[in-house]
Amino acid sequence: MKNRIKLNTNPFTIQTLAEAETAVADLTGAMLYRRELETQRDARLLEVRTDYDHTFKEIDARIGPKLAALHEWAGANPAAFKARKSIEFAAGTLGFRTGTPRLKALKGFTWDAVLRSLRAVGLNEFIRMKEEVDKEAIIAARREIPDETMKKAGLTLVQEETFYVEPALTTPQATLRKAA
Numbered sequence: 001m002k003n004r005i006k007l008n009t010n011p012f013t014i015q016t017l018a019e020a021e022t023a024v025a026d027l028t029g030a031m032l033y034r035r036e037l038e039t040q041r042d043a044r045l046l047e048v049r050t051d052y053d054h055t056f057k058e059i060d061a062r063i064g065p066k067l068a069a070l071h072e073w074a075g076a077n078p079a080a081f082k083a084r085k086s087i088e089f090a091a092g093t094l095g096f097r098t099g100t101p102r103l104k105a106l107k108g109f110t111w112d113a114v115l116r117s118l119r120a121v122g123l124n125e126f127i128r129m130k131e132e133v134d135k136e137a138i139i140a141a142r143r144e145i146p147d148e149t150m151k152k153a154g155l156t157l158v159q160e161e162t163f164y165v166e167p168a169l170t171t172p173q174a175t176l177r178k179a180a
Contacts, residue, residue: 028167035169070094 014020074080074094080087086095105114118126138145142157150156 024165024167027165028169031167032169 012023014023074096081096084095085097086093105111109117115127118124138155139157
């Protein structure tokens with residue numbers, strides 16, 4: 001078995017406050033450069049989209065009426081669909097698809113009214129009773145709940161700290177630099 005040497009994957013080491021300040025300035029410059037490139041890219045993408053929009057509108061104007069006419073014809077000719085729900089042509093297929101079943105409240109009913117009606121007609125087995133831990137309430141009352149009680153309940157309160165660098169992307173002294 002060969003001895004393996006683990007290489008440091010991070011070539012940057014910062015040991016002083018001045019080096020940290022330089023690193024933040026470099027980071028800010030790189031992020032400003034990235035922002036400028038993203039702006040240029042987005043402008044070019046918008047230009048390309050705009051170039052195609054007119055053509056897409058023309059195509060949609062041709063497709064819409066034909067699609068509506070085919071739908072109207074299919075609805076008026078159910079006998080053509082007796083064997084199957086679709087008809088295959090050389091250039092494509094048209095037909096009807098049956099969607100997945102879903103419930104819809106009747107006109108004049110809200111879902112709360114449906115819930116009351118289910119209880120009234122004795123269909124309680126179709127009513128969910130969902131219990132869940134009210135985490136927000138526990139966090140809000142954390143000072144009143146003893147630590148021992150929290151432990152017995154199987155809970156602990158954690159508050160993590162995350163590292164961040166917030167470049168001053170609007171300061172005039174931040175210079176635009178290419179990423180090194």
